[in-house]
Amino acid sequence: MYDVAVIGAGVVGSHTAGRLAAMGHSVAVVEGKRSLTEPVCCTGIIGRECVTSFAIGEDIIMRWVKGARVFSPSGKPLKLWRPEPQAAIVDRVSLNVSMISRAQGRGAHYEVGTLVRDIEVADDRVRIKAVRGNSPVYLEARAAVIATGFRPGLTERLGLGRTGDFVAGVQAEVSAPGVEDVEVYLGREVAPSFFAWMVPTTSGMGLVGLLSRQTPEVYLRKLLSLLADRGKIASADVEVLHGGISLKPLAKTYGDRLLVVGTAAGQVKPITGGGIYYGLLCANIAAEHLHRALSADNLSARDLAGYQREWKQRLGSELRTGYWARRVYERFSDRQIDRLFDIMESTGILESLLNAKDLSFDWHGGAVSRVISYEVFRKIIGSMKLPARLKDRMPGRE
Numbered sequence: 344m345y346d347v348a349v350i351g352a353g354v355v356g357s358h359t360a361g362r363l364a365a366m367g368h369s370v371a372v373v374e375g376k377r378s379l380t381e382p383v384c385c386t387g388i389i390g391r392e393c394v395t396s397f398a399i400g401e402d403i404i405m406r407w408v409k410g411a412r413v414f415s416p417s418g419k420p421l422k423l424w425r426p427e428p429q430a431a432i433v434d435r436v437s438l439n440v441s442m443i444s445r446a447q448g449r450g451a452h453y454e455v456g457t458l459v460r461d462i463e464v465a466d467d468r469v470r471i472k473a474v475r476g477n478s479p480v481y482l483e484a485r486a487a488v489i490a491t492g493f494r495p496g497l498t499e500r501l502g503l504g505r506t507g508d509f510v511a512g513v514q515a516e517v518s519a520p521g522v523e524d525v526e527v528y529l530g531r532e533v534a535p536s537f538f539a540w541m542v543p544t545t546s547g548m549g550l551v552g553l554l555s556r557q558t559p560e561v562y563l564r565k566l567l568s569l570l571a572d573r574g575k576i577a578s579a580d581v582e583v584l585h586g587g588i589s590l591k592p593l594a595k596t597y598g599d600r601l602l603v604v605g606t607a608a609g610q611v612k613p614i615t616g617g618g619i620y621y622g623l624l625c626a627n628i629a630a631e632h633l634h635r636a637l638s639a640d641n642l643s644a645r646d647l648a649g650y651q652r653e654w655k656q657r658l659g660s661e662l663r664t665g666y667w668a669r670r671v672y673e674r675f676s677d678r679q680i681d682r683l684f685d686i687m688e689s690t691g692i693l694e695s696l697l698n699a700k701d702l703s704f705d706w707h708g709g710a711v712s713r714v715i716s717y718e719v720f721r722k723i724i725g726s727m728k729l730p731a732r733l734k735d736r737m738p739g740r741e
């Protein structure tokens with residue numbers, strides 16, 4: 344019997360496995376995919392803080408970026424640029440592979456091509472029921488960590504619920520020889536309520552993707568055709584990958600002998616959908632709590648509840664403010680977004696935001712509070728027909 348079974352060999356699952364293995368626990372990682380180098384539907388943009396905190400190797404960083412050119416619905420560009428590199432674009436498969444190598448180097452064992460169907464929680468262990476091909480696979484451990492990304496099946500079956508809100512993401516790799524900067528596109532015609540992007544990766548290549556609650560691939564195909572017509576990408580005839588992003592955390596991220604981490608737990612920035620950094624931060628917290636619980640052999644839900652308390656203490660206010668901003672943004676019309684662009688530029692608000700020391704790629708709460716501290720924004724938001732739950736929860740009013 345293993346000490347811990349981690350379900351899911353994504354970046355968060357493998358990091359959790361590596362930490363626990365380094366603490367001396369026997370760890371099995373169970374991954375449904377047949378190959379650990381299958382493409383991942385993710386752009387791989389992570390902030391400098393994430394690169395440093397998790398010692399992400401230079402060899403997997405394809406380039407550093409100082410900012411992005413954001414296009415309003417009518418096509419006005421806003422240059423969000425800072426003098427220093429703000430984020431790295433990493434090769435997403437290599438990021439997974441590097442976390443897997445670290446975990447394996449510390450002794451974690453991988454069961455690949457093994458899809459977990461169910462977890463039975465007994466008094467002294469968990470029983471993992473999985474399939475590999477057509478054959479059943481059984482595995483036992485003292486505790487399980489669910490790191491299954493956007494796949495609500497297991498957490499729901501275990502009575503931990505579903506993430507409160509989510510969005511679909513789509514992305515394609517394109518040949519984009521002339522593209523050197525990150526571009527973000529806004530507007531109902533492009534990606535209703537969310538945004539689309541084009542990101543340069545290795546020389547001449549890039550990623551085009553978007554988030555949308557409805558028919559994301561239809562919007563992406565339209566955007567790809569437009570970019571091809573404008574000569575920005577070589578061809579619109581490309582393969583599209585699909586993924587899901589939780590926008591609100593799972594109500595319960597622990598249970599008897601169970602912890603949930605990463606996108607499976609909804610540990611994701613609600614404004615951008617970025618989940619790598621927050622997932623890794625919570626993986627550290629999960630590993631610490633599980634280590635203490637395993638050492639004391641106290642693995643009840645009560646003993647593990649501290650995990651949720653601690654990660655919510657670290658991220659809770661960010662997630663709440665980010666989700667508030669996301670829901671308000673979703674209610675802006677295209678005209679209002681264009682007007683906000685004008686205001687940001689003409690009043691100097693943009694410049695002061697970009698110069699603010701606390702503006703961070705990873706922590707958005709400060710920027711949201713700063714933006715809505717401007718009278719002009721408070722007036723716009725005040726004039727909108729927002730449901731009471733959004734009006735009442737405007738940051739600064741709580």
Ligand SMILES: Cc1cc2nc3c(=O)[nH]c(=O)nc-3n(C[C@H](O)[C@H](O)[C@H](O)COP(=O)(O)OP(=O)(O)OC[C@H]3O[C@@H](n4cnc5c(N)ncnc54)[C@H](O)[C@@H]3O)c2cc1C
Nearest residue numbers: 351353355375385386387388459492512586605606618619
């Ligand atoms: C289009 C798109 C773009 C994105 N871009 C960014 C970005 O630029 N930056 C950023 O920070 N985040 C981004 N994200 C979000 C990011 O991809 C996720 O937050 C991150 O991958 C979460 O990692 P994870 O390990 O929690 O889950 P995942 O990476 O999804 O890994 C979960 C693993 O569990 C496995 N699994 C699932 N169910 C089972 C099962 N029952 N049995 C066995 N194995 C199972 C899966 O096969 C998978 O390998 C993006 C997401 C999308 C959709």
